[in-house]
Amino acid sequence: MELCFFNTLTRQKEHFQPINQNKVTMYLCGPTVYDHGHLGHGRSAVAFDVIRRYLEYCFGADRVIFVTNYTDIDDKMINRAKEKGITVKELADLIIPEYEADYQALGVKKATIQTKATDYIREMIELIQLLVDKDYAYELEDGVYFEIEKWTDYGKLSGQKQTELRAGARVESDDRKRHPHDFVLWKKEKPGEPSWDSPWGKGRPGWHIECSAMSRTNLGQPFDIHGGGMDLIFPHHEDEIAQSEAGYGSSFCNYWLHNGFITVNKEKMSKSLGNFFTLKDIFTKYSPQVVRYFFLTAHYRSPIEFSDAQLEQAKNALAxxxxxxxxxxxxxxxxxxxxxxxxxxxxxxxxxxxxxxxxxxxxxxxxxxxxxxxxxxxxxxxxxxxxxxxxxxxxxxxxxxxxxxxxxxxIEKKIDSDAEKMIKEREKARKAKNWVRSDALRTELLKKGIEVEDTPYGTVLKII
Ligand SMILES: [Zn+2]
Missing domain, CATH: 1.20.120 (Four Helix Bundle (Hemerythrin (Met), subunit A))
Known part of the structure; x- marks a missing residue:
């Protein structure tokens, strides 16, 4: 059997065929770095780490190019930096190493290319300019917007029709957008906010344009696989597709993969519901290996129920x-x-x-x-x-x-070199029938949490 996986775009399992036989290209939406990572970030990172590792297993480690980003400019970043009385850049520099440490602890391999949104402003402006030139985007007082009704494929990933979107949308009275779901490509500068020069005056990019620019710059267009959490399907990924395909006139990406939510008491774990745990909180109670193992016990697309009982089970299995x-x-x-x-x-x-x-x-x-x-x-x-x-x-x-x-x-690092020496010494003592010494060493090892059991076939060790 060949590699097959579920493609959100076609809503079915498909045989995976990379664009280039010798190369697999993959992009994963990373976190906005305004606060510590929570369990949901951990799940997405581990799910796609395993997917990336399996692609490497199939195609060769040097043939998989895996790109992921940190979003280091957006409203949340600006508000949090203000609260803390530091700059947005200082906030990003503070939080990014925290993510790196959490991901490393979870055994997530470093990306082939790790990007930061603010390093790609030029490429974002280029794409926005293309969209303006092709009349897919229009300018208002506060920014440049993508006009979704000009892009007939809008809704193809999430399976929504534009008319339904209009009917379902909440329209704010002062909204001058042509369609309530038209989304911002470039936000014009407000006092005290970081900004960059652009043909539309000083400002900063919208969120969606970041991933379009970073993926295309590093992987080309189309590329093979785009990943992210299910909550990103709409509007984030829908918007990425619209602007990239409208701008560059070619398909954006062939396979869309999305990981499921974490639930607590069957309810989605999220920051907005306040029922979330940071990775750092969890690591004080359970080792990162246990948390990684816990993630892998559920299929990546299924919801996974978080509870102490589940984590205890994972801990026992790892033991x-x-x-x-x-x-x-x-x-x-x-x-x-x-x-x-x-x-x-x-x-x-x-x-x-x-x-x-x-x-x-x-x-x-x-x-x-x-x-x-x-x-x-x-x-x-x-x-x-x-x-x-x-x-x-x-x-x-x-x-x-x-x-x-x-x-x-x-798992294997649990026996340190001291304990190893004691185990070897105990074997010698047993051979010499020095039972007093071997018993004493047995007790010493037990204090280190290592139980030695002598069976008719040899010595068996257990960590307790
Ligand atoms: Zn993204």
């Missing part, structure tokens, strides 16, 4: 994996018999994993496969059935899979 890796690391057993099925089992794991990921990046299925495999191998470990040379084959296969999931590496 089981950790114990498994520790058993592999410290596996000292002289195999009684060979495990002839291993080659076949490893192959099947890889094939099944690829099948799960090829089916719209089905991470819950992929995790279930890993656990079935761990259960099977644990049985072999417990019965002393695995020759030591097989252990490295198991590790190799799992580390291939983890290039995509990114949940194993942190």
């Amino acid at each position: 089981r994996l950790r114990d498994f890796f520790i058993s592999l690391n410290y596996y000292k057993v002289q195999a009684q018999t060979a495990y002839h099925e291993l080659e076949g089992v490893l192959k099947k794991l890889t094939v099944d994993f690829e099948q799960a990921m090829n089916d719209d990046f089905d991470t819950p299925r992929a995790l279930a496969l890993v656990f079935e495999f761990v259960k099977l191998i644990n049985r072999q470990l417990a019965t002393g059935n695995l020759p030591k040379k097989d252990i490295s084959k198991i590790r190799d296969t799992l580390s291939e899979i983890d290039q995509v999931l990114g949940i194993f590496p942190a």
